[in-house]
Amino acid sequence: MPSASAVLKPLLGTLAGLVGIYAAFISLLTIPTLQDHVIFLHRVILTWGQDVNTPEQWGFLRNQVSPFHLKTPDGETLHAWHVLPLETYRQHQLELRNEPIGLCSNIQERLSFKLLKDDPTVQLVIYFHGAAGTLGSGWRPQSYRALSATSTNVHVLIIDYRGFGSSTGWPSEAGLLTDALTLTNFAMETAGIPPERTTVFAQSIGTAVAVSLTHHLALQSPPVLFAGTVLVAPFADVESLTRTYKVAGTVPLLSPLAIFPPLLALLNHFIVTKFPSKEKLAALVHHLDTIKVNGRQRKYDITLIHAEDDYDIPWIHSDIIFWHAVNATLDPPSSMTFDELEKIKAKEKVPLGDGGWEMEWKGKGGIIREQIVKHGLHDRIMSYPVCTENQHHHKCKNKAVTTATIAIITRLLGVTVY
Template sequence: MHEKLSGERALQKQQGHQTKSNQFTWKQEAGLGLSLEALCSEATAEPQLTSQRHSLYSQLYQRPIQYQSTISACLLTELAVAISLHPGSIVTGTSGDLAAACHPCSKNRRLAEAHGTSPPIVSRDSSARVQFTEHIRRGARASFGLTTYKQITSTQRSHSFAMTKSLIRTASLAVLGPLALYTVFWSLAVIPFFQRHFLYAHKFNTLFWSDVNEPERWGFAKHQVAPFYLKTPDDNNLYAWHVLPLPLYHKHEDQIVQGASSETVPLDITSTESFRLLKSDPKSKLILYFHGNAGHIAQMFRADSYHSLTDTSSYHVVAIDYRGYGHSTGVPGEEGLIQDAETLVNWAMNVAGIPSHRIVLFGHSLGTAVASGAAERFARQGVDFAGLVLVAGFSDLANLLTGYRISGVFPVVGPLAAWPSAVKYLQTYVVDKWHSADRLASIVRNTKKRLRLELIHAYSDWDIPWQHEEILFQAAANATTNGLTQTEFDQFKEKHMKLSPGGDGFSVTVKSNPDTIIRQQLVLHGGHNEIVASSPVLRAVMRCFDEE
């Protein structure tokens, strides 16, 4: 159906311009027709544009395109408004119709100029086609052609909307997913059974492909390591390694290999040549090694640490897997692990016959808490050791959780750090406390004759922040005095601080009676795990065995 020519077309005809029979009309697919003239008249009758039209004006003129001939700004905007309000609509017409609407005398053009807007520019190619392309609301792409203008189809709009919903859903999952997992984690962590599994991680090991009964897999000489079991007072079996010092092994290699048990794990460790060498030497020095959480006796860096301590020294090393770890039976817990450490110490003194002044208790990470717990109990009994070496330790478990990162990456209470009250509330659910700072202070106070306490930490430790060593050192050092305020302690520490010769850290040493030396050492490198096989750690052990 042809409709009445627009006012602009009539004006063009009066001025003698050539006209065409085609009419320029606006149609909806639903069948409702809106004439171009009606649109123009409506725009003319409204000198104050609606907020929606004004917004579309702004969008159209933000990026004007320079072409050859002009078209009515007001008209195009009204078309854009209609298109946005009537999805799926089509505009038909001819280039002549469009040219008439763009005539300089057009009411819509004059209206656009009266509002201070610059009309957009369109181009007419050699085929007399008029084209205009612009992005309008909802990302629609409008295109004026020779005879048709068609808005983005409803299907395309639906697809775009679906894509937007998909992006929003993905973004929501990216944010809410970890939050949901974190909530589930803490919901389980307050239950003692799950909490102990999370804390000790004793089931995370490589036993299904690593045979710890073949220590040669970790670079040890044949039978340099003797596996054996210890029985605890509560009837648990603890898996252990006795690592001979390499120089001693080299000297007695033939006897060691010939006297080795035919069993993978000797039922009686005392019948082996390695045990005889340990017990018969009146100068034997023994390191009792307490490893950190997760894994087994030789997993990850632990074998490297044994190598570091025994390859060039005369030190024997005996390490155990706590109850529930590796091949050891039982379930881990604070009291149980301290009892495991006591069992090993009693075996060393009573079975191997090594006096306490030739024994160093060595702890790493969780092992620092285990070693401190055992050392405190023996200190109360008047037993002094050659030394206590604690590497990458922590002050107490509740305090540790506020800064601890799993694998040095995932913070345990990181998302709750902004709410101290929430953190304190969760700390009340911690079952095993591990108050190592208090235990060190108790060890210092109960020392009868001699104490060598070595605290070592790396600045690059991303699992346990080095500030925990500050707390441990302050607790131990303060126990040698009547108690210092924080300001007094800071002044004392600054006075006694000594930079390392290579500039890779510093140390602070406190001496008091009776024959007590407490030494804190911070190094730049080594992280949480690699540090145990470093020279500073071996030197700390050497200082403990010094008679001076």
Template structure:
């Protein structure tokens, strides 16, 4: 073989070996830029609006005018797009009028029949749903989830929000922005819908768990406010912590290779702009509630076969919040804490269990791991329905 061919062969194999490394470096470098990072985190441009317009809810199996689309303005100039889903039992009672009603203007929810059926019923309950990343208000398992919840009880209404940048909502998503969006909706429920917090349940899935956790902590800290319940499905302790061990589809590691050099991994994680520290916020929520003798009902749900967010993330959150719910919880010996957990754990299968934890005062934390459901299907499985029933029927 000629020296020229030998050199070419070496160059080829060198490129073949270094090419993936270089590509990986480029990807990591791009993710360090806030714009690209937020595009990847929120994935708000990935949706099916081109062929499935959410302005026609009947496409997702709802009755005529069972869903009322409406908009809300935020204090910083964003317009949010939302759905108000009537409970099917209430819809059936008023079907003749509702099916013939003309749709109200998007900006005038108060003129709709659905608004009146919610605000004029002293026994009505409201589920505020915060969805995960990507898609729009009805994408993936979201519409089936709303149908499940609205079919459960004739008094249980659902309002689902598309955060800024999602679906027909304007703006661009950021951590501060999404918390503003959630606060805008909660303020609307409290002041315009006249719903007391004791009749409002905050429900979050995936990214939505971080939004719901931030919202519950904010209203506890600023207004001493307790909601009927906070139900979080597929939650994560914080974005940097989760990313350190995250694998795409459960198989392709993102930052795990950098774990071999901790200083490099920590340096990369330092560039994460939206931290979403749910563990810290929920622990603070438990502490605030305990110190002011308030009421907290928190449910953490996770599927053992979730390939997107490992169920160990919910374990981390539960441990931190359970300790914070006790006056001397942080001083408790780790071995003794595990004994307390074991005493309160109902093991249901190899990968399934349910823990019911009573903190000091009126604090109850439930952590349920279900064997099945993955990242999205769990939203239409029995544990979610049971959590909502437990919250409202208690």
């Protein structure tokens, strides 16, 4: 019978080897370029063998989606999609079918753009997708299709950030804000869609981009304010994310370091990308609560949506962001601890049965809303169907089959769901 030392020695050797490999991996994460690969996952294409200039591959009708390019102020080229509402497409399908397919060399010459620009009733969703892949990856196309089928006049604009898909450049926190501003300027200045007819929708890392964008524009003089902002599966900041993020919802990337807070703090010191969403959203709320904006009674309408079974980014992140935003509505020196807010939520949140729950908080300048659904994972939530007779936020003419996110967006834009 082998001795205990003979058995333990190879096991300890294997364990030491694994610890060494993990330590080497952590050391490599202090290199900014490798950090970018881990945070943005922009080289994980997920649409191999598919042409993002042929949206029909994802079930769209011929020329319902117009692929085109946008130039950023710093010289990058962004790949973008313009998705037509299904009913608008039906009304103009003969003309649309006769146009060339594929990448538009001049989007402003296309009928789809004219339908966006010339209709004074058009409502717009500016969409910021999550990490990895392209605008055609995963559940994203299903989400666009669901939005485009919601009403006769809800258009959707999406970009691949710099370094993603066929967009040029390399992603960074500042670069993605520039990309978001480029898309927003295209919507407002080129297409002529005012921000009050625009909702910003974002998921995962796109929520950090959306918060940066809305914060930046709210600080302008005069402030640029959208109809609303919908943040699906957001994270509080990159530092918090390092403690909780799991690759593919199963592999804890940096969670083991959370056992040793000084080591995790040291690593976070080297991480260049911060995305401080909880602080920026709180600053936005506080700023808009303290200023007057002509013609706007409600200056912000912010919705956080998260699934309880999101194993990539746990829904505690939405709780934390909501807590910071709520505190921003309080007059100093008043403040509320996280646990104090949780007690209030336990009493005041609206139970939705198997649909989860919802909590609203009214500030001086608007509403902050947290909606936690029981099912939806990290990205399926964007297209999960929910049957509703009476939407809590949006009154429909008839019983509608829609999604949690669509219900919020249609309420913000004030459109009728079909």
